[in-house]
Amino acid sequence: MSFTRFLAVARKEVLHILRDSRGLIIVMIMPAILVLLFGYGVNLDFKGLPVYVYDRDGSQQSQNLLKRFQASEYFDVVRVVNDYPALTRSLDDGHAKLGIVIPWDFSQRLSDHRPVQVQALVDGTDDNTANVLIGYSQAVVQGYSSDIQLDWLRNRGQLVQPALFRVETRTWYNEDLESSAFIVPGVLALVMSVIGAFLTSLTIAREWERGTMEQLISTPVTPVEIMLGKLVPYFAIGMFDVIVCAVIAIYWFQVPFRGSFSTLLLSSAMFLVVVLSLGFFISVIAKSQLAASQISLLATFLPAFLLSGFLFSIEQMPVVLQWITRMVPARYYVSVLKKIFLKGTPTAALNTDLVPLALFALVLALLATASFHKRLG
Amino acid sequence: MRSAVGRHPMPEHDNSVVIENLVKRFGDFVAVDRINLEVRKGEVFGFLGPNGAGKSTTIRMLCGLLRPTSGRARVAGYDVGREPESVRQNIGYMSQRFSLYNDLKVIENIRLFAGLYSVPASLLKERIEWVLEMANLKGQEHLITATLPGGWKQRLALGCAVLHQPPVIFLDEPTSGVDPISRRQFWDLIHHMAEEGVTVFVTTHYMEEAEYCNRLALISRGAVAALGTPSELKKAMKGELLLVECEPLGEAVEILQSAPDVIDAAVFGRALHLVVPDATAAIPQVKKYLSDHGVTVGLVDKIHPSLEDVFVSLTSTPDSGKEWEA
Numbered sequence: 001m002s003f004t005r006f007l008a009v010a011r012k013e014v015l016h017i018l019r020d021s022r023g024l025i026i027v028m029i030m031p032a033i034l035v036l037l038f039g040y041g042v043n044l045d046f047k048g049l050p051v052y053v054y055d056r057d058g059s060q061q062s063q064n065l066l067k068r069f070q071a072s073e074y075f076d077v078v079r080v081v082n083d084y085p086a087l088t089r090s091l092d093d094g095h096a097k098l099g100i101v102i103p104w105d106f107s108q109r110l111s112d113h114r115p116v117q118v119q120a121l122v123d124g125t126d127d128n129t130a131n132v133l134i135g136y137s138q139a140v141v142q143g144y145s146s147d148i149q150l151d152w153l154r155n156r157g158q159l160v161q162p163a164l165f166r167v168e169t170r171t172w173y174n175e176d177l178e179s180s181a182f183i184v185p186g187v188l189a190l191v192m193s194v195i196g197a198f199l200t201s202l203t204i205a206r207e208w209e210r211g212t213m214e215q216l217i218s219t220p221v222t223p224v225e226i227m228l229g230k231l232v233p234y235f236a237i238g239m240f241d242v243i244v245c246a247v248i249a250i251y252w253f254q255v256p257f258r259g260s261f262s263t264l265l266l267s268s269a270m271f272l273v274v275v276l277s278l279g280f281f282i283s284v285i286a287k288s289q290l291a292a293s294q295i296s297l298l299a300t301f302l303p304a305f306l307l308s309g310f311l312f313s314i315e316q317m318p319v320v321l322q323w324i325t326r327m328v329p330a331r332y333y334v335s336v337l338k339k340i341f342l343k344g345t346p347t348a349a350l351n352t353d354l355v356p357l358a359l360f361a362l363v364l365a366l367l368a369t370a371s372f373h374k375r376l377g
Numbered sequence: 378m379r380s381a382v383g384r385h386p387m388p389e390h391d392n393s394v395v396i397e398n399l400v401k402r403f404g405d406f407v408a409v410d411r412i413n414l415e416v417r418k419g420e421v422f423g424f425l426g427p428n429g430a431g432k433s434t435t436i437r438m439l440c441g442l443l444r445p446t447s448g449r450a451r452v453a454g455y456d457v458g459r460e461p462e463s464v465r466q467n468i469g470y471m472s473q474r475f476s477l478y479n480d481l482k483v484i485e486n487i488r489l490f491a492g493l494y495s496v497p498a499s500l501l502k503e504r505i506e507w508v509l510e511m512a513n514l515k516g517q518e519h520l521i522t523a524t525l526p527g528g529w530k531q532r533l534a535l536g537c538a539v540l541h542q543p544p545v546i547f548l549d550e551p552t553s554g555v556d557p558i559s560r561r562q563f564w565d566l567i568h569h570m571a572e573e574g575v576t577v578f579v580t581t582h583y584m585e586e587a588e589y590c591n592r593l594a595l596i597s598r599g600a601v602a603a604l605g606t607p608s609e610l611k612k613a614m615k616g617e618l619l620l621v622e623c624e625p626l627g628e629a630v631e632i633l634q635s636a637p638d639v640i641d642a643a644v645f646g647r648a649l650h651l652v653v654p655d656a657t658a659a660i661p662q663v664k665k666y667l668s669d670h671g672v673t674v675g676l677v678d679k680i681h682p683s684l685e686d687v688f689v690s691l692t693s694t695p696d697s698g699k700e701w702e703a
Contacts, residue, residue, distance in 0.1 A: 011489070218470040218472070
């Protein structure tokens with residue numbers, strides 16, 4: 001290992017990055033764009049879902065029920081329509097996610113103390129939203145219903161007993177249940193995958209394609225010097241981007257940061273070694289820019305997106321998939337990120353994630369080193 | 378020139394390149410077929426042959442870039458199979474494609490290779506000056522390499538390959554795609570280096586360039602067809618050479634190949650070259666023979682063989698002349 005030769009390769013790599021404006025944009029701006037995109041674009045919170053109403057009763061009681069819907073932050077009563085077809089149309093058009101039909105005898109039945117049914121038409125194209133709508137609307141209606149019962153009892157001078165059971169909820173870690181707090185930390189894993197695997201696989205495959213690798217390996221430079229010289233600049237960029245993303249997450253999206261910053265840097269460094277090694281390995285195998293970039297996206301970005309717990313909770317996956325996620329290094333990194341951002345888990349308690357991550361880093365780095373030979377064909 | 382940086386020099390009397398029964402197979406295809414050669418120190422040794430003859434494959438094995446299937450080769454005293462790293466420190470290599478970094482500046486490419494070859498800091502400034510001087514790139518240090526004309530790029534590539542003053546340099550078709558004047562300048566550089574004791578191993582498919590070499594190996598289908606100085610090779614040709622102008626050429630070649638007392642016939646440009654045992658006696662016979670077969674005959678004259686003729690006659694594939702660029 002000669003430091004001079006390593007430095008020569010690294011310096012050249014930095015010049016490549018600086019000369020290529022597209023590469024610079026990817027390196028400097030893409031992390032910020034990804035964080036903003038996921039921070040704003042992927043919103044799992046349901047607020048102000050549009051509601052259309054067909055109120056066949058038009059009484060004070062039916063208005064009271066609608067007011068309760070309007071008062072909830074989850075619903076926005078957009079319009080009251082005058083016939084049933086107009087209501088179904090609003091769902092067909094997608095103007096409404098929920099259609100409420102109040103029967104003509106709503107107030108009459110209430111005053112007779114007879115049960116009354118309110119129809120709720122739910123747009124089920126997005127099952128997740130539909131489930132949430134059903135749950136929220138049942139809660140609104142039940143709240144109204146029990147208030148009416150209590151009023152009725154009170155009016156008869158009966159002693160009103162408080163409810164026997166009540167759940168007192170307190171949400172920890174993500175107190176306001178903001179989905180950005182849940183999502184944004186995990187974006188770091190996506191950014192690292194792109195920087196680490198995608199960009200490096202391109203830069204090495206490019207050398208094979210253009211024939212410059214042949215000139216390079218005809219010199220006394222060793223495979224390890226080439227690998228380190230190529231990867232160290234991207235490692236530095238990756239660490240820089242980690243800090244950029246963390247700053248945006250903390251100061252722009254107000255995601256709490258409760259853990260140790262050095263643990264963030266340590267786990268990011270390990271994950272970077274994982275993706276850089278993978279990118280290097282893939283480009284050595286593929287030797288063409290197109291193949292290398294596609295394989296590296298498949299091997300790093302997709303698992304980081306789908307199987308890391310970044311968006312989709314691993315606990316809710318089928319058991320087989322849960323096992324597969326154990327082979328996805330991003331899983332451990334995302335887990336560390338969520339814990340140090342939101343929970344402030346002490347570093348020692350992160351061993352179940354940090355140890356596998358370190359093992360992946362070690363094995364893949366060795367694999368990358370062993371894969372590259374200074375021979376053609 | 379001094380010996381390679383940081384390595385023990387090769388003994389003075391040694392051959393720079395020794396090749397013994399070198400073979401390279403790719404699957405069933407034999408790219409290099411039992412080549413034996415010795416190249417002396419300070420020699421400009423030409424490796425001449427058409428595309429696909431196995432020139433680049435041989436040179437890549439000599440640079441330690443390809444593993445020989447069998448046989449041995451020593452370069453600057455080191456075995457290419459067992460000590461490729463020592464070989465690499467003692468050679469300069471210019472691959473067939475221009476393979477410096479186009480997006481780097483001239484000076485950045487030079488610095489890169491100075492680093493890769495570990496040129497010591499004390500020599501660095503002097504060596505960079507030397508390369509810029511040699512490649513005639515003084516004042517152009519900060520140009521982006523991609524913007525240089527082809528001839529300048531070749532000189533820069535040569536400069537980068539010899540920054541560390543290697544005793545042996547391998548140049549794989551260094552002048553392909555370069556204009557004739559630049560080519561001429563490039564060969565002046567090669568000879569200049571050879572005068573300083575550097576061994577130059579160069580492949581080419583330009584016949585005229587072969588004449589600039591001290592010695593030549595003619596390569597055909599992976600094997601050495603002939604070896605010697607350009608004039609030795611020309612003398613080695615069996616028979617004498619006739620230039621025949623006639624019409625139509627294609628028909629005439631076929632007719633002459635089956636004619637008595639004709640050793641070989643091939644198309645060269647817009648005429649035929651004919652190898653015969655005795656030129657003076659053959660001239661009237663050829664004229665008559667062609668006329669009898671309905672071919673219009675123009676000038677028929679004795680000429681001196683070029684290397685191209687030698688090559689064709691030695692490999693005796695009548696149409697191989699077509700692959701050459703004169």
